[in-house]
Amino acid sequence: MRHLILAFALLVTPLAALAAGGHGPELEDANIDLKDKASLQRGAKYFVNYCMGCHSLQYMRYQRMADDLEIPEDELRENLLFGDAEATDMMTNALKPADGEKWFGTEIPDLTLVTRWRSPDWVYSYLKAYYVDDSRPYGVNNLVFPDVGMPHPFAHLQGIQAPVYAGSHGEGHEGDGHVVDVKLVEPGQLTPGEYDAMVRDITNFLTYVGEPYKLERRQLGLYVLLFLGLLFILAFYLKREFWKDVH
Template identity: 45%
Template sequence: MKRKLATTVFALAVGLIAQTASAASEGGGHLQHAGVNARDVAAVQRGAKWFVNYCLSCHSAQYMRYNRLVEDLGLSEDQVMNNLVFSDAKIGETMDIAMRPEQATAWLGKAPPDLSLSARSRGTDWLYTYLLTFYQDESGGWNNLMLPNASMPHVLWQLQGIQKPVYAEHGDEAVVDHLVVDTPGLQTPEEYAQTARDIATFLDYLSEPAKLQRKSIGIWVMLFLAAFALVAYALKAEYWRDVH
């Protein structure tokens, strides 16, 4: 039984290492630290604004309801409906899109993925870096260092501008060394980095909305356990005092 359990644990560890290596080799970009803090309500609010304006037309967030934004982000129903809902959806409905999967497949070649759990599956640093590393290649199409040959266009190009690659020789082939802004956007590089960080922050919140409440409750639980440990030790000492 012990040998079987050890074999299972070893197989899981090997599988996790292989999965991590595969994910790391998926793109050629280097992860940049996002510095995301899902407890920063202002950043989550800004990220929600960018998300519904630039992402929600193609990517759904079908596990999130609009009224949850009211509860967690300190917004009123009117603020959510007037600023974050651009369809006929009601406050209690999920953040879905009008485009059906079969329509998306016919028009785009592939249905865009739901982003409800993207921060948990990819990580906020990956999402942040992905939003920063779109560039226009020699064919005039969009490409990305983190996800090469992705079919997604750079929907935020007006904010960031157009980046072009600078190549370096790597053996017998040229690889992208870094990106430079060829056509400036509406935002400065620092402002766009903050926009990307806000979107990653909202996606982090989106992937686990209970995280904010869970961590707050967790602090009190740990304090209670620490206090209870003292009481339990004192009670044990009292019970065993006459024995010794």
């Protein structure tokens, strides 16, 4: 038995380390709430207006999103549908993968499943972790995703952040050259609190998109467990009745 426990521990430990993201920076808690329809609606607006020029949601349909998030049809057409897009269309864009690779050095990913692939905490932390880096093609880098190819889409809203290096007491190229944190040095159009709220709304929306049935699945799972519990009680007393004469 002791050998089985040891073997199980050796198997689980590396998997747990992988799930935690290895040795990267500690991720912030996104603290999302899929029941918050107002947050999801704001997140949809931010994503469509700031992110969809490059990133698509190819497994989500506009109409499905509007129905789930309780977005009226007139608001959907006014704020979330552009050009000749229709409510029945999938949430894709016209950017060709080859163009994305030419401009950014890599194919631009679809973000439908990004929070399931990375985690909501990763997305939330990533959108807050850009900092100035003159060595990069677009002049920015990211603490969570080093050598990122994407420019900072919300720089005008968040402001300018400088890197904080290990062994230093502030921004600048002191210490051992390893970036351990970022520091706001030039405010943007939003306060830090307002920017955090916006990023949380976007993360909340992307978490919904990754699994639209998540709340319904959890609720159904609860009903199934309750049913199995009642069935167990019935089976237990039925067994006692059938076997009472044998015992």
